[in-house]
Amino acid sequence: MQTLRPCAVVCGTDDVASAAALRLVEAGYTVLLAADAAPAATRGAPSFAAAVKDGEARLDGVRCRRVEDAAAWLRDGAHDIACCAQPLHALLPILEPEVLVGAGIGADAAPLDPSRRAPLMIALDPGAGDGAAPDGADGVLQTILRHGGLPPLARAAVAGVVRNALTGDLALFAATLGFNRHEFRALVAACLPDVEPECEWEAGAYGLCASRAPALFAPLTELLLAHRAPGLAERPARWLAHALAAAGFGARHLWQDLGLSGRAEVSRLLGLCFPTLAARNVTDMKWKRHMFLVLGERLGRPGLMPPNCASCDSYPSCFGLPVPEGFSGDRRAAFPHRDAGRSGKGMTL
Numbered sequence: 001m002q003t004l005r006p007c008a009v010v011c012g013t014d015d016v017a018s019a020a021a022l023r024l025v026e027a028g029y030t031v032l033l034a035a036d037a038a039p040a041a042t043r044g045a046p047s048f049a050a051a052v053k054d055g056e057a058r059l060d061g062v063r064c065r066r067v068e069d070a071a072a073w074l075r076d077g078a079h080d081i082a083c084c085a086q087p088l089h090a091l092l093p094i095l096e097p098e099v100l101v102g103a104g105i106g107a108d109a110a111p112l113d114p115s116r117r118a119p120l121m122i123a124l125d126p127g128a129g130d131g132a133a134p135d136g137a138d139g140v141l142q143t144i145l146r147h148g149g150l151p152p153l154a155r156a157a158v159a160g161v162v163r164n165a166l167t168g169d170l171a172l173f174a175a176t177l178g179f180n181r182h183e184f185r186a187l188v189a190a191c192l193p194d195v196e197p198e199c200e201w202e203a204g205a206y207g208l209c210a211s212r213a214p215a216l217f218a219p220l221t222e223l224l225l226a227h228r229a230p231g232l233a234e235r236p237a238r239w240l241a242h243a244l245a246a247a248g249f250g251a252r253h254l255w256q257d258l259g260l261s262g263r264a265e266v267s268r269l270l271g272l273c274f275p276t277l278a279a280r281n282v283t284d285m286k287w288k289r290h291m292f293l294v295l296g297e298r299l300g301r302p303g304l305m306p307p308n309c310a311s312c313d314s315y316p317s318c319f320g321l322p323v324p325e326g327f328s329g330d331r332r333a334a335f336p337h338r339d340a341g342r343s344g345k346g347m348t349l
């Protein structure tokens with residue numbers, strides 16, 4: 001992702017707070033840990049607590065560094081997890097976090113300026129009410145899906161597909177994501193707040209582009225929605241499903257057409273928002289191939305291929321792998337001749 005991501009503030013640096021910070025980073029947030037200047041001793045579990053004293057700590061390969069000034073960290077791009085001992089009431093107006101996580105979040109967490117949007121507050125302590133994360137760090141993400149809709153990674157993917165379509169890297173229908181104008185405006189407001197949707201289209205052009213979706217676009221979106229994460233609201237899930245499906249008809253790697261930074265972000269996105277579909281990819285197949293293989297199974301068309309892979313450098317390795325066991329109706333080595341894709345033979349648009 002190219003732009004500064006929405007911020008999440010996590011109170012504390014103990015093991016639970018640190019695990020929550022990692023989950024938030026995976027969901028696409030830029031994260032700052034609001035640390036006590038002299039944190040209490042931890043229970044020995046891995047955490048970022050050492051960063052307060054030592055200036056730096058690592059957890060699961062992710063670095064957290066101590067910063068003295070949150071505003072400077074933000075100005076520098078907020079590329080890493082940071083911890084900062086500035087008081088919470090000073091941090092909030094600087095960072096304007098979208099999410100605030102911590103045990104015992106109290107009145108000092110409320111925004112000082114009532115004109116500012118209040119963050120989604122998630123308490124890590126059990127029994128703290130409706131905003132509490134029920135299962136510690138993992139529950140934080142479930143709470144965000146339940147209350148806040150799409151996490152930043154998903155919004156970035158939706159925005160990435162629209163931008164890639166407008167620059168010609170995807171077919172133009174993808175610039176509408178197959179929605180009517182009313183729905184597209186709502187999507188833009190949520191995922192591309194810096195874009196004025198009315199400026200993008202000549203009168204009449206929008207409907208024409210939206211109508212040009214490939215025949216398999218709707219079935220692919222429905223497949224994705226059938227695997228929607230529990231708690232993820234239907235409307236934002238549909239925005240994301242349309243974006244993933246539109247990117248699936250691109251000629252580049254899926255992560256490129258989603259505008260993400262790499263395959264790892266696609267893995268995290270699918271695992272978070274469409275977990276049962278992701279869980280079926282037990283052989284670590286490329287995600288685009290996996291989506292179409294599962295779609296083919298659903299449609300009774302085993303071995304269904306993504307339609308525009310013929311020019312991909314990874315084609316031999318990607319399609320040289322056999323169809324994994326567990327996909328009904330096809331045990332063949334799925335390595336169709338590359339020219340089949342070019343000529344349309346074997347394509348099912």
Ligand code: SF4
Binds near residue numbers: 251315319
């Ligand atoms: S050939 Fe494989 S790696 Fe290349 S774009 Fe298609 S699915 Fe992705």
